[in-house]
Amino acid sequence: MQLFYNKFIEGRNITLSRDESNHCVRVMRLSTDDIIYITNGKGTLCKSRITKPDKNACETEIIEAIDVPPERDCSLHIAISPTKSIERFEWFLEKATEIGTDRIIPLLCKNSERRTFNEERLKRVIIAAMKQSLKSWLPEITPFVSFENLVKKKFIGNKFIATANEPHGNNLGSLYQKGSDIIILIGPEGDFQKDEVKLAQNNGFIPVSLGKSRLRTETAGLVACCDVNLINLLH
Amino acid sequence: MQLFYNKFIEGRNITLSRDESNHCVRVMRLSTDDIIYITNGKGTLCKSRITKPDKNACETEIIEAIDVPPERDCSLHIAISPTKSIERFEWFLEKATEIGTDRIIPLLCKNSERRTFNEERLKRVIIAAMKQSLKSWLPEITPFVSFENLVKKKFIGNKFIATANEPHGNNLGSLYQKGSDIIILIGPEGDFQKDEVKLAQNNGFIPVSLGKSRLRTETAGLVACCDVNLINLLH
Known part of the structure; x- marks a missing residue:
């Protein structure tokens, strides 16, 4: 095909x-x-x-x-701080498209090292990955959104913020409710600052871990994407 | 640190x-x-x-x-056909190390396009990823093993072969038993041949899907790695 x-x-x-x-x-x-x-x-x-x-x-x-029906009954939004190495971010976009996601929101955090990107180039990466994996749904990539604006924006569904400091028991897979729309925030190389996590919590985001490992930003985004897709497949 | x-x-x-x-x-x-x-x-x-x-x-x-205790109570072995692009395989090694795996077995299948690699270079990728993610357990990478030899080898635990043709219901996450040692076979770019799947089944491997998407080889390996780690985290 x-x-x-x-x-x-x-x-x-x-x-x-x-x-x-x-x-x-x-x-x-x-x-x-x-x-x-x-x-x-x-x-x-x-x-x-x-x-x-x-x-x-x-x-x-x-x-x-x-x-072609959507891949999930629910919508998966990943808000992620683009990595310093654009290659690592492009790799994330390719994999998130292959595995399945609906919207990718580049997030501008206090510790974000990358504050610009070539939007057209990233769109091409996503289109290529969609074609390669024979999908008919293209993930949307939005322009940069500041952390503060994003957490204050209305979102109906499960709202999570991934932080390295959360105990492993509070992991995304255990707290996410199958079938729910979800937004998850993934921080930059230096992680979120404490007041950012606090601000997210004040706006209804639940802090979660993504397992026992210390993950790079792009790996954290990928694990979140895998976890949500898997939970929605389980009986 | x-x-x-x-x-x-x-x-x-x-x-x-x-x-x-x-x-x-x-x-x-x-x-x-x-x-x-x-x-x-x-x-x-x-x-x-x-x-x-x-x-x-x-x-x-x-x-x-x-x-430092092992990351899981059980052992995760991923037998995977290295990709034509060695860069994609190196990505897989880095991510599998970060997320957590115990042994990676380069698999020589009928459709494998890559039949050699620089073992020392791949070991260096794994060591770098272990250090970056501050782990004290280094995944082992074995030399190439032929598909036939591998499936006939004794392995006590859950044995799966990932194939694109399996219905989504039979997915790895639903069939894998939490806490069990596991080996999963991931095929080359052209997938396994039918007689390979048959031979694996005759040797106790269960065919599984990795979700609804058509995944590249290295993505399939990553999804398998994420799924097993997540299932072992869930209550």
Whole structure:
């Protein structure tokens, strides 16, 4: 199955973007009448036939449109401070997309070492991971949000903040309620500051551990993502 | 806490290896009377004092030796086909060490694209991850083992083989028994061949899924590692 991404799917025909056309026609060497799949990343998957294999604007005709249900009955939001090494953050984005998450919120904390990133580049990493894992749901990555703004924002569901100082008994897996929408905050390399944890608690966030190990930021994000997906699979 | 690795700890003094001495004296600029921690990766952690800060052979004296208990009551073995991209496999090793695993067995399957690796380099990745996450237990990485030899080898505990074709209901998290020693087989980029799955089943391995997503090899290994650690944390 060859999966391509097109943000908008309307009508009976889809013209792929320049990047996707290039990948389809030049890299994959697909041509007229070849069958490809195109998703809008919002649960629509179209089985399509190539009608004009143009490497800048490949035209296709939809044969069948399929509604793909969301992967979980609940929504998983991971608010995470991007790592100093952007490579480690990109790795997190790839894995979170593969394993399954709905929204990634880059978090600006007091100890955050990285305070900028190339949004377009990160979106490309997520799109590539979605295509690779043949998903039809694209995780959203938002612009940077300050810690204070985020914790004060309304969120209906389970609210957690991962901290290294929490006893192992209070782990995410034990406290998260299966089927609930969830937001979890993951701190920067130097962890959250104490007053940040306090502010989160005052706004209804529960401090949790992610197990017995001292984890890097991107690993903590990954473990949170795995834990929520697993709990939702268990009987 | 500055953690260093020394394979052998005997007597009252430890002389660090060339690599570790260089890191201690030249990179970290530690000197006489500075306190460092040294582990043998087998559960012994020594609080030590630098007596001779030589960048080729740093000498230390043990102040206190601490026995660090294993992270789990049970043993986790992940047998995994190394990925074509060695970088992806190194990521897996780093993360499996951080999150916690006991033995990694590079698996040679029919579809394996990578059939060699630099054992010393991979060991260094694991040692670095152990030090970074301040652990005193070093995961073992074995030489390559052929699929056939591995599945026929005796293993007392839960035995699983992860395959993409298994229904999501039969997932690792639901079938693994908390507290049991476990070995799980993770296939190469092209997955296991059907006769390999059959051979594993004939030798007592249970086919499992790792959730609803189509995962890359290294991601599958990570999810298995997370799942077993989480199940052992749950009440």
